[in-house]
Amino acid sequence: MSLGQKMKWVLDSYFTPLTSSHYIELLNPLWADHQLHAKVVAVIDETKTARTLVLQPGRNWRIHRPGQHIRVGVTINGARHTRTYSLSSAPEAGGGQIAITVKASEGGFVSRHLTTEVKVGDLIPVGLPQGLFVMPEAGPVRPLFVTGGSGITPVMAMLRSLAIRRSAMSIVHIHYARHAWDVIFGQELRAMHRSLPNYRLIEIYTENKRRGIPGISDQPADLHLTRGALTAICPDWQDRESWVCGPTGLNEAALQIWRECQVESRLCIEAFHAKLAPLPGDAKGGVIKLQRSQKEISSDGQSSILQVAEAAGINLPHGCRMGICHGCNATLIAGTVRDLRTGAVRQCSPGETVQICVTAVSGDSEFDV
């Protein structure tokens, strides 16, 4: 233990079983280090349905890498709902402030709450930045970004960072949106396109007549990502390091194209939803035993352990609900599980960690939660 740690230990001993942080929190929640909060300092409307929340994180914040995401807790009717949002701000931006940009999705009551109810001054529980959808530390020289809809948010952090660092020689950015007025950060992107000589933006509106982009037709098929369209817009795409983030269709099309040309290693994809595989008809359920909660529940073998527990009124800790953040990690004590993303039964032995939001049981199982 260093001297600082020893002093902290003595100080915390005055507040056992809590810590000094629990009392510092009474003065200012942002000074606490036992949990991380962020204060909403500004609210910016980006489009009709998307809103940026500028946040001042607490002192335990760790500077993010552009492209990373955070867990955000939203309290609705007294209960906390946790979702994952990409940071749209560059880490170099001043004041230590960060921003998330949220698009109110249809039926998404958490995103609707974030875009309509949250006001300046509110405190929001947040997690530390996570995720591997990032650029190398040195910064890419000739990056290609392909984004769709709200998939622009993590890439926006990258673009803003590149604009500040001025390290890239040539940036090509293809963005898909439904309409011109539907582009999140539309004005800022277009301004960057005009003012930065190394940044080229190509916007494609899938539900509007496009504005004549050389080399591609306005046939509906060409308004989505194809190898032909890609080559027409950016002939040297195979030589570029590429980041793709958008709806499942766009991500899958990209993966296909890069695979065909065997340049998959140059591609980095961020998915916003866990894609679940179809399960075999004979997937069997079983009894789930939760050791720490001291509950036993039965599962059909189709729903995730988290869903089954919640349906039984047990609220287990979790985060993104799509297998990204590991906020729901549980230790398997006994039994067999099925990974819902692959649909296959996982060969794992007791003591292994299981993400219960994307895992179902296959037969009776026991977990340390």
Added chain:
Amino acid sequence: MSGLPVNLSDSQIAEFGRQMDRIKYEVTRSLGDDDARYIRRLIKIQRLMLVAGRLMIYASLPFLPMAGLAVGSWVVFASVISLGIVALAVAKILENMEIGHNILHAQWDWMRDPQINSTTWEWDTHCVAEHWKQTHNVVHHTWTNVLGKDHDVGYGFLRVDAAQPWRPRHLIQPFFNVVLMVFFEWLLSMQSWRIEDVAEGRTTLAQMRPTIRTTLRKMLRQGLKDYVLFPLLAGPFFPVVAAANFVATVMRSIWSNMVIFCGHFPTGSYLFTEEQVENETRAEWYMRQMLGSSNFSGGRLMTIISGSLNYQIEHHLFPDMPSNRYPQVAPQVRALAAEYGLPYNTGTLLGQYWKTTAKIWRLALPGQAAPTEIRKQVSKAA
């Protein structure tokens, strides 16, 4: 027919259970921002009160005539330090009872706040939260008042019901009752050590060692805080602060012991045998909780300071319902009790405590205590 001492048919009992489920469901469905605000505000007030209490204890020191300052006065010193001690005791009581006990019952888990959660909470008392959840939530709340199963029936020492066989050691229970009251916090933290089981060979000391070690480690940290670290800040007045902290913890022990002893021991609470609860249905479990628990009256302040245990009946029926809702469901529970001819054991705090104490004194000697009034009441209603 159920083995319970009630003149009700199985279908009547089942309907009683459905009514209880309905009450619970209605509350669960309506939980929201107001409930969350209640517990968050209470936690904040409790922490501020703790700080205020401790500060007042130090603020009294300059008034000590021995301090040699011009302001020295026994009267002022005694008033300020008493205020400090009471504030500290109240803060500790709130932390243990209305906050800690209820959080550890998972009453607030629905908020999904990892800081206010039954799996992460540790409370400001010697008893380790993990141990408490076993001895209290699992054993006591499942086997409430079942002789030979519920350790809280006399805590392995006291004879609190005539059904417990008399032993010579019970002769000292009027005296031991006082010891238990003053050192309740210390003795309760040893409940998970299963001392009688070790003594009678049902388990071994070696098996209990990890549990004992965990408790001792927590006791050490708690003791270090109240009797070393905080007193050190007072320099030469070390003993004054240590004594003040001791008085505050003893006040908490006495209060929580009083409140808890009024929960199941007053005359009129029914005790059960293992045969009676064999193959018990959920409805019968509800009924047993009702027959085995007792309330005492009190307004909002009394409810908060007693950790809502003046609604012990409601707490035992719905142990994981947020406690701020007990006053709201109590009239419904009471009406159901009347409808089914069941007793609803309630009185004043002092009345209930006197009934408990008188019983403990009487049962120190062999033989029967007062006749169980419950049977009479139930058969009268039927």
